[in-house]
Amino acid sequence: MTMIIRILGEGQYDVADDALDRLNQLDDAVEAAVEAGDEAAFTAALHALHEGVRTVGVAHALDSLDESDLILPPADADLEDVRHLLEDDGLIPG
Template sequence: MIVRILGEGQYDVADNALDRLNALDAAVETAVEAGDEDAFAPALHALLEGVRTVGVAHALDSLDESDLILPPADASLAEVREMLADDGLIPG
């Protein structure tokens, strides 16, 4: 699966890492739904760091389409709220 972090690049993430990322995504979703700014920033940071940790940088010269698109690290709670689907930023 190819995951894009906006403003940063793409990462190849193995399917077996999605459960871990879904747990991190749930924390982001909970913070957004509650409007909890204090919990939001650390949760988003943890999710993006999780992608960077389990993923491998995708070739920069590749034109492959991303399977998932995540907000940039400096995204606001309101911006992420607009990006959220019914099952979070990472489906599953």
């Protein structure tokens, strides 16, 4: 199976379920940086998470109206913006 992950301001990617473990590791780094209040680590971790999605995912058809399964904050999001988005499981549940 695949899930559709949207990076706000960029687009959607089809990501195979077997790639989620790797993305969860990157998500953990985002969550740790937010918890620590470390803006520099947060920026680097969010960039790595976006790159991870782009690397393991395939661009979803631009003309598709499919809903996203997960939505990631945009590249220019700040730590406080993301702090409000985090749930117990981070940005990527699992």
